[in-house]
Amino acid sequence: MNRGLHAAKAAKQDEFYTQYVDIQKEVEAYLEFDVDTFSSKVVYCNCDDPFESNFFKYFAANFNKLGLKKLITTSYDGSPIAGAQLTFGEYDQGNGKRQRPKAIAVEIEEVKDINGDGAAGIEDVKLFLERNPHSRTPLTEGGDFRSAECVELLKQADIVVTNPPFSLFREYVAQLVEHGKKFLVIGNQNAITYKEIFPLIKENKLWLGVDNGGTKWFQVQEDYDIKTESRKKVVNGIKYFSMGSIMWFTNLDHGRRHQKLPLMTMAENLKFSKNLRGKTAYDRYDNFDAIEVGTYKEIPSDYDGMMGVPITFLDKYNPDQFEIHGYEHSYELHVRDYPPQIQVDTNGKRSKVTKLNDACAIKIMEPPSSQTYYIVEDELFIAPYKRLLICHRRARPTRKAKK
Numbered sequence: 036m037n038r039g040l041h042a043a044k045a046a047k048q049d050e051f052y053t054q055y056v057d058i059q060k061e062v063e064a065y066l067e068f069d070v071d072t073f074s075s076k077v078v079y080c081n082c083d084d085p086f087e088s089n090f091f092k093y094f095a096a097n098f099n100k101l102g103l104k105k106l107i108t109t110s111y112d113g114s115p116i117a118g119a120q121l122t123f124g125e126y127d128q129g130n131g132k133r134q135r136p137k138a139i140a141v142e143i144e145e146v147k148d149i150n151g152d153g154a155a156g157i158e159d160v161k162l163f164l165e166r167n168p169h170s171r172t173p174l175t176e177g178g179d180f181r182s183a184e185c186v187e188l189l190k191q192a193d194i195v196v197t198n199p200p201f202s203l204f205r206e207y208v209a210q211l212v213e214h215g216k217k218f219l220v221i222g223n224q225n226a227i228t229y230k231e232i233f234p235l236i237k238e239n240k241l242w243l244g245v246d247n248g249g250t251k252w253f254q255v256q257e258d259y260d261i262k263t264e265s266r267k268k269v270v271n272g273i274k275y276f277s278m279g280s281i282m283w284f285t286n287l288d289h290g291r292r293h294q295k296l297p298l299m300t301m302a303e304n305l306k307f308s309k310n311l312r313g314k315t316a317y318d319r320y321d322n323f324d325a326i327e328v329g330t331y332k333e334i335p336s337d338y339d340g341m342m343g344v345p346i347t348f349l350d351k352y353n354p355d356q357f358e359i360h361g362y363e364h365s366y367e368l369h370v371r372d373y374p375p376q377i378q379v380d381t382n383g384k385r386s387k388v389t390k391l392n393d394a395c396a397i398k399i400m401e402p403p404s405s406q407t408y409y410i411v412e413d414e415l416f417i418a419p420y421k422r423l424l425i426c427h428r429r430a431r432p433t434r435k436a437k438k
Contacts, residue, residue, distance in 0.1 A: 342426065
């Protein structure tokens with residue numbers, strides 16, 4: 036079991052360490068909505084290294100401010116950062132072929148002013164961990180979040196907060212849902228349309244957090260290969276890698292989720308939006324009974340039918356204002372299916388595909404000059420990038436029969 040986690044880490048695809056400021060900014064947004072979000076709760080960080088991880092540092096340093104009941108953190112065998120700032124004997128205990136430092140769990144139930152400087156903070160936590168070996172437990176199964184001993188720790192938790200391996204994101208979230216846990220985790224924007232994740236979003240069992248999108252900088256190991264110069268930086272000897280389209284996924288409520296999105300009418304959008312300039316109507320999909328809306332700003336306030344919007348809309352999604360019906364893979368909403376198509380890319384290369392059935396298709400009259408398009412018999416189509424199918428909460432659109 037642990038080989039999967041190790042493989043992801045060894046491939047250098049999932050070793051991205053979240054900055055303290057990003058964790059602080061996100062967590063404190065929930066406190067603005069409900070100051071007791073974390074009060075008397077057991078927080079579990081199960082993809083982190085005790086002390087080195089900024090998730091551990093944030094919750095340990097703010098243990099009393101948040102009113103936590105307990106903080107649990109686990110590491111995994113062979114972590115490249117475990118022990119870099121604080122070494123524990125358990126990292127090297129025992130024999131066997133397991134990678135070192137070996138996985139451990141750390142549990143903290145209080146944070147006191149041990150060093151006498153008048154405040155209880157991370158230095159006091161460091162002293163506590165050094166002086167109290169009973170707070171540390173070796174993990175004999177390697178620290179994989181799926182292992183029996185880590186699942187037992189999960190059962191104690193009220194809220195899970197971490198940056199899980201992106202390659203295991205589906206399985207990770209499924210475990211949290213299975214055990215009925217509240218969570219706040221980092222993932223890639225593409226996870227929105229994973230078949231295991233989208234139903235949770237549609238059913239309002241999972242939504243985006245507060246600080247989403249844009250560019251975030253993650254700490255990486257010195258030997259991490261970053262080919263694009265603009266995506267790397269070194270600060271105080273620490274190497275960072277920038278990643279776009281990074282989201283917080285959660286089932287904790289927050290204020291931004293209930294902000295009403297201001298909208299113009301369809302006529303106003305057609306008149307004032309530069310993206311719709313020259314059009315007398317919104318484009319309609321050929322295979323869904325919905326109109327194409329290229330940006331959330333162009334959602335018409337007075338249209339009661341179904342609309343296709345970019346997946347980035349989810350960052351603006353207010354469940355009191357909108358309802359999500361599906362996405363481009365919601366085949367049950369199809370009003371037309373296509374036979375195999377000819378895809379023509381921007382270089383004019385032609386290939387036989389079937390991918391138009393996995394998209395929201397817009398019929399066009401002429402081949403576009405700088406966009407991939409599809410030929411179905413004597414018809415031409417383009418396919419916008421991933422779309423969510425939504426309507427206003429007041430509306431219950433009727434469905435057309437499939438052609």
